[in-house]
Amino acid sequence: MSHDHSELGEMDLRVRALETVLTQKGYIDPAALDLLIDTYQTKIGPRNGARVVARAWSDPAFAEGLERDATAAIASLGFSGRQGEHMVALFNTPERHNLVVCTLCSCYPWPVLGLPPTWYKSAPYRSRAVKDPRGVLADFGVTLPESTEIRVWDSTAEVRYLVIPMRPAGTGGLSEDQLAELVTRDSMIGCGQPKEPVA
Ligand code: FE
Numbered sequence: 001m002s003h004d005h006s007e008l009g010e011m012d013l014r015v016r017a018l019e020t021v022l023t024q025k026g027y028i029d030p031a032a033l034d035l036l037i038d039t040y041q042t043k044i045g046p047r048n049g050a051r052v053v054a055r056a057w058s059d060p061a062f063a064e065g066l067e068r069d070a071t072a073a074i075a076s077l078g079f080s081g082r083q084g085e086h087m088v089a090l091f092n093t094p095e096r097h098n099l100v101v102c103t104l105c106s107c108y109p110w111p112v113l114g115l116p117p118t119w120y121k122s123a124p125y126r127s128r129a130v131k132d133p134r135g136v137l138a139d140f141g142v143t144l145p146e147s148t149e150i151r152v153w154d155s156t157a158e159v160r161y162l163v164i165p166m167r168p169a170g171t172g173g174l175s176e177d178q179l180a181e182l183v184t185r186d187s188m189i190g191c192g193q194p195k196e197p198v199a
Helices: 010-024 030-043 046-058 060-068 070-075 123-131 133-139 176-182 185-189
Strands: 087-091 096-101 149-154 160-164
Touching (some): 046 060, 060 070, 087 096, 096 123, 123 149
């Protein structure tokens, strides 16, 4: 999906100006800001969500709890906090594939996925995900049978979604750690599939 990185948008300019002023006045330490961003990008990243999915794949009781109360089930693995206060888990099935978008802005479940990728915040994704979800999936290289319904979920300030992809075939003998390795960020947004296990 194309996205122009050459020009800073209005919001980026404002953020940058604000950061400069706050730094000059000594209110913030740019290194601390970088650390905060790095934390959400690498430490609190999609690996957390992958743990949730892998547990759901290997523990039916956990999966049941996740379906009933995703916020509590996810918190039981130690993942909670800002932008994850009201989580809903969407389980993909052969009959229904779930795709998550925020049509208004960029709402995203930070505690399990980290910061949203640039394309998630882009206008084309936000509008097309609703109008042409099958086309968006094709852009991501995902082709589903015509018989599979695609349900699009619009995030709000209140509710954040985590897609639980279907467990890939041929993974019966894998440990939870090995399963987590197969779970991609995109598969938890609904615009990708988990990786296939290496034979
Ligand atoms: Fe939003």
